[in-house]
Amino acid sequence: MAFSATKSVLALVAGVAFDDGLLRLDEPVCGSVELPQFADERGRRITWRQLLDQTSQWEGELWGKPTGVDAQSVREGTESAGGPPGEGWAYNDVRVNLTALALTVLMRRPLPEVLRAHVMEPIGASGSWSWHGYGNSFVDVGGVRLPVVSGGAHWGGGLWISALDLARIGQLCLHGGEWAGRRIVSRRWIEALWTPCAVKPEYGLSWWLNDGRVVWPQAPSTGRCARGNGGNHLLWVDPARDLTLVSRWGADVEALVAAVSEAVRPC
Template sequence: MTLQFQDAIDFVCAHETSWSRENLDNFGIHKADPPPWNQLLGPIHPRGGVSGVIHVSGRKVCEWGEPQRADLTFSIAKTYLAMLAGVACDTGLLKDIHQPVHLQVPGIGFEDTHNAQVTWLHLLQQTSEWEGSCFGIPDQVDRYRHLQYQATPATGVKGEARPLQRPGSYWEYNDVRINQLALALLHLFRRPLPEVFKERIAQPCGLSDNWKWEGYANSWVDIDGLRMQSVPGGTHWGGGMSISSVDQALIGQMLLNKGRVGSRQVLSADWVQKLQEPCNIAPWYGMLVWLNTQRDISQAASDSSYFCIGAGTSFVWTDPEKELVAVVRWTEGSQINGFCERVCEALA
């Protein structure tokens, strides 16, 4: 079956990211931040080469590279935070995603007049406009940030003090606000998020024990007298999720199956659907997933496709129309559509 997808595999392998495999000076995205925030706060480690896995109709049909290797996955960890929010909703721990965050987790930076308007949904859709610092990094670092996958034009200079809008009225990709969401979820669960992820996502999906989710040296907090590390939704300043292509494909398959693995409902079908619902002011984005509704990510992939994308570039492509889950690690982000085109041709 691998031969069927060999052209797609050869394509991404021919477009390996320029990032150093040894994680030297050109590895990571913190370098683009204004000083003094252009430094690492958590661990990173060397990466492997281009690797990946493809599932079709619930079956793994091919893999390449080192698919069992646990590599940093950067912002794909954001989607894992959205899954944990789903666990909280499904179990009744998170009462209402439309409620202001401070009503359930007071005392961590959501109380002032502006931030008191921020809801869980705002954080999950990156429309929160939350203002403040999380573990010493101000949200301003990622103001005016622009990614190639978003439909809005670039304006301003990253890190400048863009005037804030009313929460819910402006979309911006901002890792500090994502880290604030992770901190809020930690206080909501009152357990380390990697423990919850292992129990509620990793083990039910059949993941290996080869993944790890790490925080920063300064991201430890005390909850109920216990010292816990808050983990980030990416590796912008180090830390984050290291996970294999094989394990990422298993998570993607669970989502494709509407939250089910075998006879077990890991996430409710309702929550999986919510992940894919377009944000009303950013229709290219759902709840911490990128949507292909306007074919902005790939002209070849169906418009029902959604993507988890991490810097580097790694991505998980889930295409319900094609019953497809594809994971690619360490290719150039500009080549996502080229890979999708070749996979679609192989499936035709």
């Protein structure tokens, strides 16, 4: 299980929609997707950027799980509960699941199919990875019942992937969306993933940014990462060192990143 590193992969799938012209970051989700979650006054104001940088502040229930059940939003303590979209931040898996639902409706395909065809096969990934939702997470799109994956590992679901395949994703992002000279995802989207959120500067579009060494003081400020389970599952990307590092079930991951970074000179 990749745990919450799945969120960063979800954002990479959103890049496929972005590159195809289906998604514009600062436009309301309701402009391209019809779902009841975006039909009320607050929902109509939520943009794709706010879904992906976790500032939507959406309140509701999805797949039988209300937003308040995710203790992370309480633990982070940075959210103004019930405030306007874009003005508060919370690390909330129910809202991330809403992002996965909206993207599934937008792309009219299960997201694992999109990831496989547009990213994993082109970068030579194995066929061993899988991405799951819940027993009740389905949506009807044009009369077709589609499964909806989860964006994390709360209550099951999430991305199951080997360290090597996760490293391939890191290399793709490290090289600005190119793989072996082939453009897979636009450089513009990779730059968007790593653009600081106005409300939470150490967070981009579902990627953690170590600018100012806020996330990990011992690690270089040039690092960007997808991480899960408190950082015990890590994909670390450092463009300054041309470095991709993957760690699973690490005991002291920050020390590992710091030691490897010290051994690799900046380019």
